[in-house]
Amino acid sequence: MPKRILQGVVTSDKNEQTVTVLVERRFKHPLLQKTVRKSKKYRAHDEANTFKIGDMVRIQECAPKSKTKRWEVIVG
Template sequence: MIEEYKSKKKIRNIRKQRQGIVISDKMSKTIVVSEMKKMKHKYYGKSITKNKKYMVHDEKNISKNGDKVSIMEMRPISKRKCWRLVTILKKSNI
């Protein structure tokens, strides 16, 4: 009976994780993280840089501008905020 329950138990989905640099920490409990990707252009082959900004929940306000951080996807907290801070990988020298 217990084995049947374990097999039917819903397994939590794997959450997306990203790494980026904090570009704004002016809001309360929220930071803006920029993720930079280097990729080749499909046709020309030239390497280009793409930026993507994420609004991230920072419960304790511990990260500052320039920090390299790891973030993880979670349920939506507000209209644009559905990521949370996992760890600070490298502190900035500012």
């Protein structure tokens, strides 16, 4: 089964080998037919500490790296 890949913006890089990524999704409300924007933050593993605040990154599901990290940043 393929791993999920999401795209978002780095909002925090203060922790060692960890970045916080804000992922926004858009969908049409089933009743109102209006476009709704929802966002969620994910903590992702960044081995080399290469990404900074404001960078657009892609994250991929992985085995748990810590209590909160279940995603890793894809390089490239």
